Amino acid sequence: MRFARAHLFNLTALLMIVLCLALASCGQPNPPPKIEKTPQPRPDSQQILRILDQGNDGLQLNSLDPATAYYRAELQITQLVFPSLVTLDTHEQPVDWAAASHEVSSDGLTYTFHLRPNLRWSDGTPIDATTFAYSINRGLDPCLHSYSSFFLYLSAIKGSEQFYNEPCPLNASSASASLIGASLLTPDPLTLRILLDHPSGGFLAALTYPPAYAVAKHLVEKYRFSDEWIDHITENGGFGGNLYKLTRLDNAGHITLTRNEAFWGGAKPRIRTIEYTFDNTSQLAWSDYTGGHGDVTFPPTQEFDAARAGKGFHQTPTLLVYYFRPNWRVPPLDDERLREAFSLALDRKALVDTAFNGASQPTIHIIPEGVNGYNKDLRDADGRSGDAALTADKEKAGALWQSYVHDKCHGDPEQCSTIYFMPLGYVSAGVKLAIQMWEEAMPGVRVEAYHVDGVLEVDWQKKVPFSDLGWYADYPDPQQLVEPLIHTGARDNLTGVSLPAVDALLDAAASNQDQAGRMAQYQQAEQLAVSQAAVIPISQGLLSWVATPALVGGWAYTSAESVPLSAWQSAYLAKSA
Numbered sequence: 220m221r222f223a224r225a226h227l228f229n230l231t232a233l234l235m236i237v238l239c240l241a242l243a244s245c246g247q248p249n250p251p252p253k254i255e256k257t258p259q260p261r262p263d264s265q266q267i268l269r270i271l272d273q274g275n276d277g278l279q280l281n282s283l284d285p286a287t288a289y290y291r292a293e294l295q296i297t298q299l300v301f302p303s304l305v306t307l308d309t310h311e312q313p314v315d316w317a318a319a320s321h322e323v324s325s326d327g328l329t330y331t332f333h334l335r336p337n338l339r340w341s342d343g344t345p346i347d348a349t350t351f352a353y354s355i356n357r358g359l360d361p362c363l364h365s366y367s368s369f370f371l372y373l374s375a376i377k378g379s380e381q382f383y384n385e386p387c388p389l390n391a392s393s394a395s396a397s398l399i400g401a402s403l404l405t406p407d408p409l410t411l412r413i414l415l416d417h418p419s420g421g422f423l424a425a426l427t428y429p430p431a432y433a434v435a436k437h438l439v440e441k442y443r444f445s446d447e448w449i450d451h452i453t454e455n456g457g458f459g460g461n462l463y464k465l466t467r468l469d470n471a472g473h474i475t476l477t478r479n480e481a482f483w484g485g486a487k488p489r490i491r492t493i494e495y496t497f498d499n500t501s502q503l504a505w506s507d508y509t510g511g512h513g514d515v516t517f518p519p520t521q522e523f524d525a526a527r528a529g530k531g532f533h534q535t536p537t538l539l540v541y542y543f544r545p546n547w548r549v550p551p552l553d554d555e556r557l558r559e560a561f562s563l564a565l566d567r568k569a570l571v572d573t574a575f576n577g578a579s580q581p582t583i584h585i586i587p588e589g590v591n592g593y594n595k596d597l598r599d600a601d602g603r604s605g606d607a608a609l610t611a612d613k614e615k616a617g618a619l620w621q622s623y624v625h626d627k628c629h630g631d632p633e634q635c636s637t638i639y640f641m642p643l644g645y646v647s648a649g650v651k652l653a654i655q656m657w658e659e660a661m662p663g664v665r666v667e668a669y670h671v672d673g674v675l676e677v678d679w680q681k682k683v684p685f686s687d688l689g690w691y692a693d694y695p696d697p698q699q700l701v702e703p704l705i706h707t708g709a710r711d712n713l714t715g716v717s718l719p720a721v722d723a724l725l726d727a728a729a730s731n732q733d734q735a736g737r738m739a740q741y742q743q744a745e746q747l748a749v750s751q752a753a754v755i756p757i758s759q760g761l762l763s764w765v766a767t768p769a770l771v772g773g774w775a776y777t778s779a780e781s782v783p784l785s786a787w788q789s790a791y792l793a794k795s796a
Contacts, residue, residue: 258771258793266491266792268770271504271513274472274497283449283468285429286358286365291780292495294429294693298781299476299493300459301432304332304351304411305423309773309783311695312591313423316484316784317346317433318411327418327732328377332411340435340460341481348405350433355413356398357439358430362387365430372428372693375419377402392443418730420737424696433460462488462787472497489772489791514767514792520576523763531766535776536580536588538692538700539760543653545752548715549684551627551636558752559600560619564660565653566611571758574649579758581609585701585745587759589778592697592738600750613660620661632663640668640685649757650687686714688754695778697741698729705744705753716753769793 260266272292274280282288285297298306306316315321318332338346358365358372359379373379378398385394399405404412415422425431435448435458442448449468452458457466459479467475474495478488496512498504501519508516509525518526526532545552545561552558567581583599586592599608601615628635642650646668654666666685690711692699703711705718706725721744728740748754762780774790776782782790 258769260489260791261769261794263491266489267494268490268492268515268792269494269496269513271496271498271507271516273501273504273517274499280497283452283465283474285354285432285434286363288429292497294779295781296465296474296476296495297429297432298461298784299463299787300461300465301429301434302338302346302461303427303432304334305426306784307424307427307695307777307779307781308785309777311589311777311779311783313427317351321423323732327420327730328415330413330415330422332413334409334411335483336409338460338483339481341458341464341479342455343481344435344437345408346433346460347408348411349408350436351411351431352399352403352405353436354434355431356403357393357434359383359398360394361385362391362393372425372430375415375417375422375425377414377416379416418732419698420729420731420734421696421698424694424698428694435460462784463493486788488787489789490787508765514770515764517762517764520578520763523577526763526765529765530768531770532763533766533775534761534763535780536778537760537762537780538587538590538695538778539579540582540585540587540690540700540756541579541758541760542688542690542704543755543757544686544688544714545755546684546686546714547717547753549682551623551638552684554623554627555751556619556623558755559750560616560623560661561657562752562755563600563612563619564616564657565755565757566656567609567757570649570652570656573652574647575758577761578763579760582756582759583608583749584756584759585704585748585754586697586741587700587778590692590695590697590700591734592741594742594745597742597746597749600752611656611660616660617662620664624663635663635665637665637667638684640666640687641671641683642668642687644687645670683714687757689760691760693779697738697745698725701725701741701744701748702729705748714754716748718747718751718753721747721753767792769795 280292281290283293283296285301288294288297302317304316304318305313308314317334317338319335321330321332323330334348340346355373357363359382361383376398378401382396382398385396387394402414404414406412438448438451442451452465453468457464457477459465462479462482463476464479466477467473476493478491480487496507498507501517504516505518505522507513545558547553571579571581584593584597586594596604598604601612603612624630624632624635640650640654650668654668657664657666690700690704702725703709705712705716705721707717707722724740724744728737728744731737731740762776764776769792770790771793772790773786774782775786
């Protein structure tokens with residue numbers, strides 16, 4: 220019985236211990252949970268957000284006409300002023316905005332948008348289906364010379380290629396031809412129907428880019444030519460048709476956006492005014508920020524350590540991917556073994572640390588982080604994934620090199636030809652380090668790098684065996700990241716990449732309306748391309764920005780280097796603690 224009593228005592232003690240732990244110390248009540256206080260907003264009159272950026276010398280500002288906007292600041296400003304049918308949400312997926320709803324025909328060739336009622340510009344002029352038809356047609360108008368509108372964004376629209384290539388009549392502001400009534404249809408003021416030449420699973424994503432935004436026909440036609448109308452948009456108290464209106468635009472680097480009280484889409488933004496100041500360099504903008512003259516800025520790379528030491532430093536993966544490009548048409552890189560060896564020999568971590576000083580992250584991906592379709596399990600040519608794939612596999616690279624030397628150079632590296640690397644820019648420290656890595660992993664390989672002015676015009680089929688490229692997608696869809704570079708015959712596939720299995724997957728994905736299935740097809744195409752070193756991804760760009768802790772409410776840049784409209788609706792400036 221003694222054992223049984225002891226066992227009962229121990230069981231009772233154990234239960235008491237468990238009870239004590241549950242009560243977080245016997246007889247002592249749990250402390251009340253800490254309640255995070257919601258930051259209190261500043262008064263409406265003080266909801267003024269000051270953004271410091273670099274201006275024309277830093278190539279960040281050129282045009283606020285949605286049809287020709289290009290740089291980060293322009294994309295953000297045009298998004299806030301000019302309404303779009305659809306926009307990107309905080310997960311970077313297209314969602315309806317000025318359109319209340321939309322549907323796509325079963326064959327993928329007809330997109331029908333049902334607009335919200337009572338859309339209007341801040342001056343009271345209605346925004347309807349004809350506004351969007353006019354604006355999209357204008358983006359493709361040959362007289363406007365909007366290079367990006369056709370080639371990257373709106374080319375799926377039926378008849379767009381023929382229209383875009385029409386000659387512009389002498390001294391005309393618009394072409395005599397038009398897509399309105401042909402592939403841009405407006406059966407009633409609240410319905411816009413767009414007909415496509417071919418199914419395009421990425422068409423909604425393309426419509427989130429500025430060339431598809433509504434512009435004010437009555438202002439454009441009043442001032443007629445190019446973006447001259449933008450110079451008059453701040454007159455009479457400013458103008459806009461989205462969350463904000465443009466109220467100041469000068470030649471001294473100042474742009475002011477003011478909340479559009481006539482906004483039609485639900486919650487108006489809590490930030491009353493956005494003041495942009497454009498300095499000549501990012502260093503000057505950073506100095507202004509550290510001097511207390513701004514709320515948001517983009518520190519230069521040499522100031523990253525100082526920026527990290529303070530509060531509010533952020534880095535967001537962007538849609539910029541930097542590649543090395545072996546030319547499949549030119550020996551010796553027409554040999555798959557050698558291409559794979561050049562990829563596996565690279566320690567991307569060390570390479571990126573040397574070349575980009577914290578402004579990029581190493582990658583083996585063609586579809587970068589932050590994009591729907593990103594494959595975290597993507598494998599390199601040796602089957603490695605994740606962190607391991609970012610380091611060099613010298614043993615495998617050396618074996619591939621020796622196999623090549625045996626078959627093509629009679630077993631003697633001295634008989635292998637020199638490989639010339641011709642960067643599009645100068646011969647950087649990163650390129651020099653890459654050559655060193657290749658020489659270490661592949662004994663006897665000879666790579667020489669030199670820059671040639673006008674390399675973009677060089678005959679790629681014959682004279683450029685190896686080069687590099689920074690490829691920047693403008694909206695987060697895999698089609699824009701993969702197809703132009705590696706589809707056989709694509710406009711930007713200058714290196715002769717040709718993989719029939721990849722082409723078949725890309726063709727199927729381009730027309731697939733099932734987004735999950737479409738992403739899987741792009742991932743399969745990417746895996747095949749990376750395994751065979753169609754291109755050799757090195758790094759993904761990072762957008763580095765600093766924001767005052769007073770800016771709260773989900774305000775943040777995405778991979779498209781833009782803050783979603785829904786985040787603008789909820790963000791505000793808080794009182795000091």
